[in-house]
Amino acid sequence: GAVVSQHPSRVICKSGTSVKIECRSLDFQATTMFWYRQFPKQSLMLMATSNEGSKATYEQGVEKDKFLINHASLTLSTLTVTSAHPEDSSFYICSARGQGSPRMGNNEQFFGPGTRLTVL
């Protein structure tokens, strides 16, 4: 139980285009979802936190108009990288925390497999 999926796993796009990444909790209700980005051989940096039905809370230095987050249902959150540029190339990882599984009692976050974005 507590599986999180991401789609797509890899995406290559041209500079200036927008890219949408989906994050789904498959067998539990994700009341909170987190979006991270990770540069090669570096740590995960939290970009934003979203609660279902509410606006996302962005970390300092993350442009909310650049990285649009929607958490419209208890099983789906999307991250849209608008007008992507090569410096946005990174590994984007979502995680979810919620209810509906015995493992939720620990306040544990469950991570998706990540999406590799390459902007040419």
Added chain:
Amino acid sequence: SQQGEEDPQALSIQEGENATMNCSYKTSINNLQWYRQNSGRGLVHLILIRSNEREKHSGRLRVTLDTSKKSSSLLITASRAADTASYFCATALQTGANSKLTFGKGITLSVRP
């Protein structure tokens, strides 16, 4: 800002040996968690230790927490080649709906067969 700092940054050992990784943090925490990440993949939760706990075991994993020193260690006993991965500690300052994790820089563990 980075809360957790692991050391060493890279560790190479022979299969069968034990691997010890350390994590230090700066502020008071509610809990500390260790994760594993295989290259280019997502994170796998290994173990969570709460601030009022000193040691936890899970299979070949042993985690200690010293809140007075603001440090934790992850011990992997009888390592296997499949343990090769990056390991991250992550701290949670509080619990509940507002809780979020702050990750350290990670340790790259290589286990030679």
